Amino acid sequence: MRILEPEPREAAAFINTNRRRGLIAIFCICGGTYRGRAAAELPVAPYLVVIKPDGTLLVHGSEKATPLVWNPPGSSNMAVLEGGTLLLKSLRPRPSESVVLKMERVLEIALFDAGSSSVRLRGTERDLVDFLVKNMEVVEPGLDVVGVEVPTEAGHIDILAVDGAGEYVVVEVKRDVADHEAVFQLRRYVEAVAKARGRARGILVASDITSSAFHYLREYNLKFVKVKPGELMEKLLNKSSCESSSTDMRR
Amino acid sequence: MRILEPEPREAAAFINTNRRRGLIAIFCICGGTYRGRAAAELPVAPYLVVIKPDGTLLVHGSEKATPLVWNPPGSSNMAVLEGGTLLLKSLRPRPSESVVLKMERVLEIALFDAGSSSVRLRGTERDLVDFLVKNMEVVEPGLDVVGVEVPTEAGHIDILAVDGAGEYVVVEVKRDVADHEAVFQLRRYVEAVAKARGRARGILVASDITSSAFHYLREYNLKFVKVKPGELMEKLLNKSSCESSSTDMRR
DNA sequence: GGATGGATGTCGAAA
DNA sequence: TTTCGACGTCCATCC
Numbered sequence: 001m002r003i004l005e006p007e008p009r010e011a012a013a014f015i016n017t018n019r020r021r022g023l024i025a026i027f028c029i030c031g032g033t034y035r036g037r038a039a040a041e042l043p044v045a046p047y048l049v050v051i052k053p054d055g056t057l058l059v060h061g062s063e064k065a066t067p068l069v070w071n072p073p074g075s076s077n078m079a080v081l082e083g084g085t086l087l088l089k090s091l092r093p094r095p096s097e098s099v100v101l102k103m104e105r106v107l108e109i110a111l112f113d114a115g116s117s118s119v120r121l122r123g124t125e126r127d128l129v130d131f132l133v134k135n136m137e138v139v140e141p142g143l144d145v146v147g148v149e150v151p152t153e154a155g156h157i158d159i160l161a162v163d164g165a166g167e168y169v170v171v172e173v174k175r176d177v178a179d180h181e182a183v184f185q186l187r188r189y190v191e192a193v194a195k196a197r198g199r200a201r202g203i204l205v206a207s208d209i210t211s212s213a214f215h216y217l218r219e220y221n222l223k224f225v226k227v228k229p230g231e232l233m234e235k236l237l238n239k240s241s242c243e244s245s246s247t248d249m250r251r
Numbered sequence: 252m253r254i255l256e257p258e259p260r261e262a263a264a265f266i267n268t269n270r271r272r273g274l275i276a277i278f279c280i281c282g283g284t285y286r287g288r289a290a291a292e293l294p295v296a297p298y299l300v301v302i303k304p305d306g307t308l309l310v311h312g313s314e315k316a317t318p319l320v321w322n323p324p325g326s327s328n329m330a331v332l333e334g335g336t337l338l339l340k341s342l343r344p345r346p347s348e349s350v351v352l353k354m355e356r357v358l359e360i361a362l363f364d365a366g367s368s369s370v371r372l373r374g375t376e377r378d379l380v381d382f383l384v385k386n387m388e389v390v391e392p393g394l395d396v397v398g399v400e401v402p403t404e405a406g407h408i409d410i411l412a413v414d415g416a417g418e419y420v421v422v423e424v425k426r427d428v429a430d431h432e433a434v435f436q437l438r439r440y441v442e443a444v445a446k447a448r449g450r451a452r453g454i455l456v457a458s459d460i461t462s463s464a465f466h467y468l469r470e471y472n473l474k475f476v477k478v479k480p481g482e483l484m485e486k487l488l489n490k491s492s493c494e495s496s497s498t499d500m501r502r
Numbered sequence: 503g504g505a506t507g508g509a510t511g512t513c514g515a516a517a
Numbered sequence: 518t519t520t521c522g523a524c525g526t527c528c529a530t531c532c
Contacts, residue, residue, distance in 0.1 A: 002359070022313065023299055023311070023312075023313050025276060025278070025299060027276070027361065027363045034370075034510075036510060037374065037426070037427065037480065037510050038372050038373060038374035038375060038426075038484075038509090038510050039372070039373045039374050039484060039487070039488060039510090040370040040371065040372045040373065040510085041370065041371070042368075042370055043368050043370075045365070045366045045368045046363060046364065046365040046366055047365060048274055048276060048301065048363060048365065050299065050311065052311075052313055052314060052315075053313055053314075054313070054314045054315070056314070056315060056316050058311075058316065060274070060301065060303075060309075060365075061365055061366075061367060061368055061369075062273065062274050062303055062304055062305070062365035062366065062367050063303060063304075063305045063307070063324065063367050064303075064305070064307060064324060064527080064528080065307050065309065065318075065321055065323045065324065065526095065527065065528095066509095066511085066527060066528075067316075068368070068369070068370050069370065069510085070316060070510080071510090072316050072510090072511095072512070072513095073314065073315060073316065073512095092510090095510085097510065107363070108253070108361065110278065110359065110361075112278050112297060112299060112358070113297060114296070114297040114298060114299065114311075114312055114313035115296045115297055115312075115313065116312060116313050116314050117293075117294050117296045117312055117319070118312075118319070119285075119291040119292065119293055119294075119319050119320060120291065120292070121289050121290070121291045121524090121525080122289060122290045122291065123288065123289035123290050123525085124289060124523080124524080124525090125522095125523065125524085126523085149516095151516095151517095153463075154431075155431075155521070155522075156516095156521080156522075175288070175289075175523090175524090175525095176288065176525090177504095177505095179505075179506075180405075180406075180505095180506090181506090181507090184435060184439065185522095188435065210504080210505065210506090211504090211505090212404075212505080212506090229288070233289075233290060236290070237290060285525075287525060288525050289524095289525050290525090291525085315512080315513080316511095316512065316513090317512060317513075317524095317526085320525090321525085322525095323525090323527070323528095324527095343525090345503090346525080348525065372509090372510080374510085375508080375509080375510095376507095376508060376509085377508085400531095402531095406506070406507075407506075407507075407531095425508095426508090426509090426510095427510095428519095428520095430520075430521075430522095431520095431521090432521090432522090436507095461519080461520065461521090462519095462520090463520080463521090503532105504531105504532085505530100505531085505532080506529105506530085506531085506532100507528105507529095507530095508527105508528085508529085508530105509526105509527085509528085509529105511524105511526080511527080511528100512523105512524085512526080512527105513522105513523090513524085513526100514521105514522095514523090514524105515520100515521090515522095515523105516519105516520085516521085517518100517519085517520080517521100
């Protein structure tokens with residue numbers, strides 16, 4: 001369902017009738033403002049405006065993946081006429097933020113009954129953690145897993161293990177290049193475990209590491225283990241929809 | 252310029268001809284895959300596909316602000332026919348990632364000559380830092396600014412100052428709620444300054460602070476200063492396009 | 503191109 | 518609701 005070059009009144013009615021029914025795409029020339037935690041002015045130019053039934057508002061220009069201005073799901077979007085011109089007002093309740101678009105010209109409004117669907121992402125950090133828990137020898141031989149996502153006062157530990165000598169081993173996992181933030185994170189966890197449970201050391205597992213991260217790693221006497229995420233991806237894609245076999249290696 | 256219910260061949264020609272000329276919006280029913288650092292399958296359903304002249308590819312469903320799958324600016328997007336069906340292939344060079352969409356049905360393809368424009372955002376952390384540098388008494392009376400965005404081995408310090416006693420004061424600024432990461436960040440900076448320059452202390456400036464962040468703040472003997480970002484916003488919006496007056500308070 | 507940190511980040515999970 | 522951390526984060530900036 002679409003209208004080409006609609007009159008303001010017609011466009012307003014269309015938007016208000018259908019804003020909860022499907023995805024509305026508006027090709028238009030408009031200016032606008034964003035007010036909220038920050039503030040921005042949108043110069044008058046051609047944009048693609050998208051209104052989703054969940055309240056999402058997106059205003060896209062011809063560049064970048066990120067919208068120029070937007071409001072997230074849960075916002076209230078409404079078309080109003082003001083002195084014959086069409087205004088599109090979007091209000092996000094908390095934090096209170098508004099996007100107001102003033103339409104100079106509407107080229108097309110289209111309604112599209114997009115079904116809701118989601119994608120399942122594979123190869124995330126969580127997948128990597130799950131793999132490592134089942135293959136701890138990749139991290140270091142002789143480790144026994146104590147827990148995954150173990151809460152401490154400093155945050156959640158990806159993997160907590162114990163080595164043959166009974167010392168705690170904190171494993172922090174990054175799916176791509178680990179920077180110094182990751183090292184500081186690991187250092188905090190090791191400190192927290194040492195304080196709460198006893199002697200502990202740390203291992204950073206990642207596909208790579210920045211030079212400054214490596215510098216700090218040595219300074220704090222932490223260990224780095226390099227993993228190829230590509231190999232994990234292959235394993236994940238091959239096994240596809242096969243549930244976890246419980247008859248599994250436990251060391 | 253638009254085509255309704257185009258034939259695959261027609262759609263492919265349209266896309267390949269215009270993909271660098273303007274913003275292309277495709278209303279379609281398609282399935283797809285993403286392969287790269289991670290992997291995902293897009294189930295066959297209605298989507299809004301956007302191709303931007305800078306190479307950006309977005310596939311939006313009816314929910315959420317984030318696209319279901321995408322490729323960022325700099326990607327190469329191409330339409331190909333394979334056995335009579337239309338494939339849209341997007342290749343991001345580095346890291347190597349691909350999105351492939353298989354069109355079951357194309358309802359509409361529209362080309363929109365969106366001019367490139369950007370928005371200037373006000374009320375960012377940088378704005379807050381600039382304000383504080385000119386009004387250091389808000390942070391603490393008697394501070395002299397040494398530098399802004401001062402590089403250390405631990406990262407960039409938002410504001411480095413000296414107090415009346417000659418002690419260095421590291422100021423870390425957050426535009427909204429500061430969490431414990433911000434506290435750890437500040438702690439690192441203070442340590443780095445203490446090591447490189449001499450005795451130092453730290454002040455965290457934010458609109459609010461989480462309870463655990465406050466806990467660590469006290470543990471590390473750091474100070475918290477609360478600022479109302481709303482007041483800054485008003486000042487920023489009022490002065491509008493007024494350049495910085497150099498006749499200014501230096502204490 | 504790598505490194506670093508902000509963002510109206512967004513999003514999901516857990517407490 | 519708040520807090521917390523990942524994200525295919527994206528993005529500008531600086532080196």
